[in-house]
Amino acid sequence: VLATTAWMRISAGFERDLFRVALTSLKSLGRYPLVVVAAGNNGIDAALAGTPTVRDTFPDQILVVGGAFDRTTRDQHSNTGNLIDLWAPSVGVGSLAPSPNSTVDTLASGNSYAAPLVAGAAGLLASFDTRLEPNTSLSAVRALRTRILAGSARSPDRIDGKPVLDIYAVLKEAADQPGAPICGNRVWRSGGSVLVRRGGFTEALNTSLGSSTG
Secondary structure, X not given: OXXXXXXXXXXXXXXXXXXXXXXXXHHHOOOOOEEXXXXXXXXXXXXXXXXXXXXXXXXXXEEEEEEEOOOOOEOOOOOEOXXXXXXXXXXXXXXXXXXXXXXXXXXXOOXXXXXXXXXXXXXXXXXXXXXXXXOOOHHHHHHHHHHHHHHHOOOOOEEOOEEEOOHHHHHHHHHOOXXXXXXXXXXXXXXXXXXXXXXXXXXXXXXXXXXXXX
C-alpha cells in the first residue's frame, strides 16, 4: 500500500538524492504523494539545510514546515527563510514517546513534531473530501496543498509573512468549495431543492426532496 501523505526531515545530501529518486519513480507510476518536510532545527536559513533541492524539483508536492513557538513567534531553534511554506507548533507538543526519565507520555519540541501536525491535517482534509486524495493525480495533490495553505491564510496570524497552521480554517476552506461534502455549511430546503451556503455563495445540490409526510 502506497502512502498518500508523508512527512520527513531531510538532512544529509545523499538522503535528499534518494528521496528525489523515489519521488521520480512514483511519478513514473502515476503516484503523487504530498510530502511534508520539516525545515530543521539549526536556526538558519532553510536553504542552507538543503530543502530547496527537493521542493524545486517537486513544487506541487512539497510543503516545508517551520516550527512556531506560538501563533506569531518563531521557535528560536527552527530554520527559517523564504522556503518555509507554513508554520506549525513545535514547542511543547504532546508526544507518545516516553521521556528519558519517565515511562509516561511527555511534551516534546522540534520541527520533527511540527511537520506531522501538517501531515495529519492533510490526511484529515483528504478524508473529508476524497477529491483531494493525493497519490491519484498531480491536480489532486496540488489542490490539497493549496487548501492547506489557503485555509491557514484565513487567519491573520503570520510568522515572517507566512501563515500558521489552522486545522479548523483548513477544513472550512475545503467545505466552501463547490461539490465538497456539506459538513460545516448551512444547509436548508427550499421547495423541492436542497441548498447549501458555501462562503459567499449558495449552491443547489444535485438532488431534490419530495413532499414531507411528517
